Amino acid sequence: MAVRITQKLLPRFKKSLNTSATPISLEPSLNLSVKKPIEKSKLTEEFLRKFKTSFNINNISARSTFIIGKTSPTFSQNQGIGNYKVDTSEEKTLDFDDGKRLFKSVTTGKLIRSILNQQMASCDPIVNIGIWVMRSRLFDISIFRYIILFVVKHTFYDHFCAGENLDEARTTLQKLWNGGLKGIMDYGLEDATDNTSCDRNFNEFLRIVDTTKLLPPSSVSYACVKITAICPNSLLKKVSDLLRWEHRDPSFHLLWKVDTLPVLSKSSPFYHTLDKPNHLTPTEEYDLERAHQRLLKLSEKCLEMNLPLLVDAEYSSVQPAIDYLTYSTMIRINRHGNRIVHGTIQAYFKDAKERLIQATETAEKMGVILGLKLVRGAYLSHESSLASSLGFSSPIHENIQDTHACYDECASIMLEKVSKGTGAVVFATHNIESGKAAAWKAEEIGLEKNNEKVQFAQLKGMADGLSFALNNAGFLVSKYLPYGPVEMVIPYLLRRAEENKGLLATSAVDRQLMWNEIKRRLKAKIIRRV
Incomplete structure (x- = not known):
């Protein structure tokens, strides 16, 4: 037309x-x-x-205004999308204005597809219908299953995932690398139920690490692992209950426990464990040790390859056990200047900053480099609903501004630790304000932009504008690349879709940046023909 x-x-x-x-x-x-x-x-x-x-793109709306400059970033919820205020008094840290440079490696067709996929992913009716269909009995009917998988494959799957197998994921990684970004190979599994599935998943994680030898040097920034994929979820839940009870009652001793960093604080939620839990059985202790050995062997393999490892966060019901396994492994690996094992702090929890401070102080005393991935959190509805059902207040911050503030404070703490040589951090954020604040802080305290202990990461298909702006400024940036057969990663896609409803404002800003570049290209093409 x-x-x-x-x-x-x-x-x-x-x-x-x-x-x-x-x-x-x-x-x-x-x-x-x-x-x-x-x-x-x-x-x-x-x-x-x-x-x-x-x-039909003008209906995109978001309420964000941001200052582009080397001053402290500000955030407003009273403006329409695209209302940039430009501070020209100081040199800019990140540049979102030059769309031509920002999206130089992205074709117009891909920009349009990204806008459409993000628009669908942020539309509640579409997401809710999709979630209902994939969880309904329709999915058990062959013809409907084929149609659903076909649609998912050519929309959300292609947008958020890197391929159905490791070879396809490597191809996607190569394209990212050609565009200046690194990749984080993410085997798109959900929870394991027994030792057999744990061993199978563990071997796949090892294979991911091994395959980095076949890729361009430095194209893979991190390996990542889900503890729920290498340790039965039921065991993680019980271990978390025991750790919570031990924190409340110092006389309650856990004989199987090894050295670790603090995993709970005074402000942590304890409503998951209202009654004194039973101790682990000999079989459960053996299974816990097997899980610990899987993580330790994977970490040692990463150390051998000089490839840092990110340990993903999960629900608060199992997070204490995940942190226990992560930190106890970190104590053994992250010494003598090594920054291999990284845990995860979810900033939307009210106790996040307190737990972070405890971990940094203890790690420094032990001579351990504390590696952390800093995220906002992906399970807001689940956490709030669980607390409410048990008659307790939510462990999540009361509003998004408090979460933003907590994230930025935790980011500042970790950057200071990096400058002292005692920390390493990955800022996993889709929020432009937090990205700018972290970049500005790193520059302010004199950290080199290509310092491998300070990196940024976003999901494939999300916040591409932020990824490219950070990369153009000289920072190290990666994309999470989940991969696996469509049916296997459907739980992952469902989670992505549910999370994206909470990322609407950020997604809208990203869509507007892409839309501005499409307009620029169209206008340039018209002028060339004139």
Whole structure:
């Protein structure tokens, strides 16, 4: 449709444009180096209105305004999307204005597909219907199953996942590497139920680490592992109960426990364990030791390959056990300058900062480099619902502003530890404000942008604008690349879809950045034809 309109309007459109102005932007507020304002005629406005309508993208809304500059970033919830305020008084840390440079490695077709997929993923009715269908009995009917898998494969799966096997994931990684980004190979499994499935998953994790030898040097930044994939979930739950009870009652001794960092604080939620739990049986102790050995062997393999390992976070019901296994392994591996094992702090928990401070202080006393991945958290609804059902207040911060503040405070703490040589951090965030704040803080305290102990990460298919801006500024940036057969990673996709409903504002900002670049490319193409 845009081509037909163009053919009719080109003669008059040419007169309405100031083609001497460079660079050309459709958004005056983003055009920082225009020598002369572009005066758009009514005809130009009509052309743009029709083109935008054809993509139905103007209905995207978000409430974010951000300052681009080397001043402390600010956040507003009273503005429409795309309302950038540019601070020109100081050198910019991250540049979101130059769309041509930002998305130079992304084709127009891919930009459009990304916008559409993110728009669908952030639309509650579409997400809710999709979740219902994939969890309903329709999924057990062959023809419906085939149709559902076909649709999922060519929409959400292709957008958020790297491929159905390791070979396809390597191909996706190579494309990212060519565009300047690194990859984090993520075997898209959910929970294991027994030692057989744990061993199978463990061997796959080892294979992922081994395959990095076949990839371009430094193209893989981290390996990652889910403890729930190498230790039965029921055992993690019981160990977490025992750790909580021990924290409440110092006389309650756990004979199987080895040296670790603090996993609980005074403000941690304890409602999961209302009654004194039974001790582990000999079989459970053996299974726990097997799980610990799996993580230790994987960490030793990563140490041999000089490949850092990220341990994912889970529900609060099992997180104490995950932190226990992670930190006890970290104590053995992260010495003598090694920063291999990384745990995860979820900033949406009220006790996150307190637990972080406890861990940093203890790690320093033990001579251990504390490696952490800092995230906001992905299970808000689950955590709040569980607490409410038990008659307790939510362990989650009361509002998003408190979560943002906690994230930024934890980020600042970890950057200070990095500067002292006692920490390593991965900022896993899709939030532009937090990305800018961390980048600005790192620069302020004098950390090199290519310091391997300070890295950023986003999910494949999310926050590409932030990823490219950080990379262009010189920081090390990676994309999480989950992979596996479509049916196997459906639980992962369901979780992604549910999480994205909470990431709507961030996703909308990213879509607007991509939309601005599509408009710029269209306008440049039209001018070349004139």
